Amino acid sequence: MADQNQNSQPSITLVYCRQSLAEGEEPFEGKRTGQGFTARLVLLPCSSKMQAAYLLRILEQGQEAVQVVACPEKACQHLVGSTRAEKRLAYAQDLLEQVGVGGQRLGLERGLGFTIDKIMELAGQRAAAVAELGPNPMKGVSSQ
Amino acid sequence: MITAEWKPIDELVGYVRGFEKVLLVGCATCVAECAAGGEREVETLAPLLTMALAKEGSQVEIVSGTMERQCEPEFIEEFAAQAEGAQAIMSLACGIGMQMVAERFADIPLYPGVNTASLSVREEPGLWTTRCEACGDCVLGETFGLCPVSRCAKSLLNGPCGGTRTSGNCEINEDTPCIWNRIVERAHARGQLDSLVEVKKPKDWSNSPAGGPQRMLREDLRP
Numbered sequence: 001m002a003d004q005n006q007n008s009q010p011s012i013t014l015v016y017c018r019q020s021l022a023e024g025e026e027p028f029e030g031k032r033t034g035q036g037f038t039a040r041l042v043l044l045p046c047s048s049k050m051q052a053a054y055l056l057r058i059l060e061q062g063q064e065a066v067q068v069v070a071c072p073e074k075a076c077q078h079l080v081g082s083t084r085a086e087k088r089l090a091y092a093q094d095l096l097e098q099v100g101v102g103g104q105r106l107g108l109e110r111g112l113g114f115t116i117d118k119i120m121e122l123a124g125q126r127a128a129a130v131a132e133l134g135p136n137p138m139k140g141v142s143s144q
Numbered sequence: 145m146i147t148a149e150w151k152p153i154d155e156l157v158g159y160v161r162g163f164e165k166v167l168l169v170g171c172a173t174c175v176a177e178c179a180a181g182g183e184r185e186v187e188t189l190a191p192l193l194t195m196a197l198a199k200e201g202s203q204v205e206i207v208s209g210t211m212e213r214q215c216e217p218e219f220i221e222e223f224a225a226q227a228e229g230a231q232a233i234m235s236l237a238c239g240i241g242m243q244m245v246a247e248r249f250a251d252i253p254l255y256p257g258v259n260t261a262s263l264s265v266r267e268e269p270g271l272w273t274t275r276c277e278a279c280g281d282c283v284l285g286e287t288f289g290l291c292p293v294s295r296c297a298k299s300l301l302n303g304p305c306g307g308t309r310t311s312g313n314c315e316i317n318e319d320t321p322c323i324w325n326r327i328v329e330r331a332h333a334r335g336q337l338d339s340l341v342e343v344k345k346p347k348d349w350s351n352s353p354a355g356g357p358q359r360m361l362r363e364d365l366r367p
């Protein structure tokens with residue numbers, strides 16, 4: 001029964017830059033359950049590693065949304081990494097809008113000093129934002 | 145490089161609608177450099193098409209890959225196994241590559257994923273500008289290395305036209321430098337302004353695309 005509930009909950013992929021974590025906060029990779037959603041956490045050395053193709057492939061696998069967590073513009077260790085991530089995400093959002101899948105399925109939040117609990121909150125906000133879009137059309141189609 | 149741009153998304157979706165298995169192929173050379181048809185673009189378009197059709201209630205299997213050069217038969221041949229069973233092929237290469245693929249897999253309908261645009265350079269990140277129109281009768285030796293055929297809105301051989309803006313840009317497009325203004329500046333810098341006084345005769349356009357399909361033959365290279 002618990003499994004059934006989990007399967008019906010929106011699944012969010014949470015991709016976060018290691019820089020955005022609070023000092024001393026232990027990075028976490030893997031699945032976590034939030035309130036009304038499940039999240040798959042992926043740690044990146046820099047948010048700019050995230051390409052438009054990866055974002056779309058994640059959605060193609062049936063995930064409801066992708067929440068990217070990046071460091072602030074001036075704090076990027078690679079100078080323009082988080083800016084590039086933002087532009088790529090905006091590009092992918094536009095493509096999703098054009099095919100009617102919904103650009104809101106992708107979101108980006110900048111910040112420093114996040115805890116894992118805090119970025120899970122961001123994933124929860126993304127799950128709430130996409131709730132009105134209805135399920136990802138790939139849900140049940142892909143073998144995620 | 146040859147530049148290209150994605151066709152409108154609804155046109156791309158329309159091409160693959162109704163097929164169950166589509167081969168989507170990119171090219172790792174020019175169209176990769178201009179971010180239209182390389183591996184990244186193929187891997188972006190494939191899930192996008194899949195999701196667009198899923199949204200309509202259709203399912204399509206998109207097999208994707210990127211050829212080293214879509215204009216060379218040897219590289220196309222490597223995709224023979226992937227083309228097996230495909231009901232359609234969508235190519236993100238330039239028009240040359242697309243036609244080579246269409247020729248090799250003549251029994252499978254091929255659809256263009258891009259519009260081939262121009263012979264351009266990457267002027268700065270995200271900006272490509274035309275440098276050549278393959279007109280077949282190059283005049284760069286007389287125009288200080290700046291092409292008026294491709295870079296003047298009117299392709300004037302005797303310029304400038306008189307419509308140059310005070311900024312030195314073109315009257316047709318304010319973001320585009322007036323190439324004749326640049327030619328004059330370069331001639332001036334070399335102390336050769338007089339060379340521009342002479343009226344240039346009309347070019348031989350018979351070697352240009354307007355002269356019909358071109359054929360270049362080198363007997364010394366033939367088997």
